Amino acid sequence: xxxxxxxxxxxxxxxxxxxxxxxxxxxxxxxxxxxxxxxxxxxxxxxxxxxxxxxxxxxxxxxxxxxxxxxxxxxxxxxxxxxxxxxxxxxxxxxxxxxxxxxxxxxxxxxxxxxxxxxxxxxxxxxxxxxxxxxxxxxxxxxxxxxxxxxxxxxxxxxxxxxxxxxxxxxxxxxxxxxxxxxxxxxxxxxxxxxxxxxxxxxxxxxxxxxxxxxxxxxxxxxxxxxxxxxxxxxxxxxxxxxxxxxxxxxxxxxxxxxxxxxxxxxxxxxxxxxxxxxxxxxxxxxxxxxxxxxxxxxxxxxxxxxxxxxxxxxxxxxxxxxxxxxxxxxxxxxxxxxxxxxxxxxxxxxxxxxxxxxxxxxxxxxxxxxxxxxx
Numbered sequence: 546x547x548x549x550x551x552x553x554x555x556x557x558x559x560x561x562x563x564x565x566x567x568x569x570x571x572x573x574x575x576x577x578x579x580x581x582x583x584x585x586x587x588x589x590x591x592x593x594x595x596x597x598x599x600x601x602x603x604x605x606x607x608x609x610x611x612x613x614x615x616x617x618x619x620x621x622x623x624x625x626x627x628x629x630x631x632x633x634x635x636x637x638x639x640x641x642x643x644x645x646x647x648x649x650x651x652x653x654x655x656x657x658x659x660x661x662x663x664x665x666x667x668x669x670x671x672x673x674x675x676x677x678x679x680x681x682x683x684x685x686x687x688x689x690x691x692x693x694x695x696x697x698x699x700x701x702x703x704x705x706x707x708x709x710x711x712x713x714x715x716x717x718x719x720x721x722x723x724x725x726x727x728x729x730x731x732x733x734x735x736x737x738x739x740x741x742x743x744x745x746x747x748x749x750x751x752x753x754x755x756x757x758x759x760x761x762x763x764x765x766x767x768x769x770x771x772x773x774x775x776x777x778x779x780x781x782x783x784x785x786x787x788x789x790x791x792x793x794x795x796x797x798x799x800x801x802x803x804x805x806x807x808x809x810x811x812x813x814x815x816x817x818x819x820x821x822x823x824x825x826x827x828x829x830x831x832x833x834x835x836x837x838x839x840x841x842x843x844x845x846x847x848x849x850x851x852x853x854x855x856x857x858x859x860x861x862x863x864x865x866x867x868x869x870x871x872x873x874x875x876x877x878x879x880x881x882x883x884x885x886x887x888x889x890x891x892x893x894x895x896x897x898x899x900x901x902x903x904x905x906x907x908x909x910x911x912x913x914x915x916x917x918x919x920x921x
Contacts, residue, residue: 556857563848567865569841579876580743581736582883591701594622596676600668602630604686608639611689616647620696624649628672631655666768666778682756688802698800699756702793708761709792711742712754716806718887727806729890729897736880745789748831752779754802761786777823784827798885817908870895
């Protein structure tokens with residue numbers, strides 16, 4: 546009898562833990578993440594003069610493939626500034642040739658000594674300072690716009706009050722589990738930062754597709770508050786300056802830039818570790834907001850497996866976990882339709898999410914022991 550009571554008490558405890566985690570998960574999914582599809586096309590299509598800025602280091606192949614697509618954008622008034630960040634390949638020669646072809650292409654060169662001293666943030670700052678126009682649109686050399694209207698779509702919604710536009714930059718689809726993990730991770734991050742931004746709590750953007758007014762950059766002294774951190778030219782800056790009234794999201798398919806994913810686990814781990822160095826510097830409210838999501842996931846599954854072990858409330862906890870994934874799949878399905886993403890990662894969301902949580906935990910622990918310092 547005592548053993549049965551003991552088992553029932555522990556079983557009930559795990560049921561309560563599962564229910565608590567489930568409630569928090571549903572609150573995030575329905576209260577925040579579903580809003581990630583709220584970014585709308587601007588029907589007015591008001592155009593502004595725009596400076597597109599790209600930092601490039603040893604990007605000869607990507608510039609040959611992607612720069613013409615950017616230069617041929619259907620926008621009435623824009624310039625493209627390439628910061629040649631101490632490249633030792635043929636980047637300089639390629640940019641010189643393209644400069645003869647495009648009158649609105651400008652090149653800022655940075656030598657190796659200065660790059661070693663300052664990193665990407667210095668290169669990007671030089672590009673922003675060189676920009677002739679008030680609005681800057683940032684992307685990377687390995688990104689290609691999804692349409693000839695990318696510049697217009699990303700910047701037409703900006704006004705004197707709306708000074709920041711958060712865009713989406715998915716990774717291209719290739720065979721293999723690594724590629725699915727990368728695309729699922731990217732989609733989940735987008736669902737989070739776009740959803741929170743639409744709810745009035747913007748906390749980050751991605752430098753592969755991000756626009757803002759130069760005024761807001763110089764008002765806070767650029768990257769001076771986190772200059773010593775290798776990463777953060779996008780998320781830490783947006784975390785500092787974005788608010789509920791000055792930020793918009795742009796998610797239609799014509800506003801996106803497509804990016805080449807990492808091809809090996811090692812390269813992706815290095816990239817993820819670099820990104821993880823910035824999260825501890827987020828505002829306290831944002832750190833709490835982001836930490837609750839994986840912790841509630843852990844609570845839900847701890848409760849589920851605990852109830853399973855003690856053979857208590859199996860039907861209840863199974864239904865809860867099942868419903869949670871039905872809701873997540875429904876939301877990701879709608880988001881994928883809007884963002885033109887493959888559905889394979891939606892239907893595999895359960896194993897992908899579990900795998901990703903374990904990977905993130907391992908990378909987080911690795912960063913606690915040794916942090917990456919340099920941007921390449």
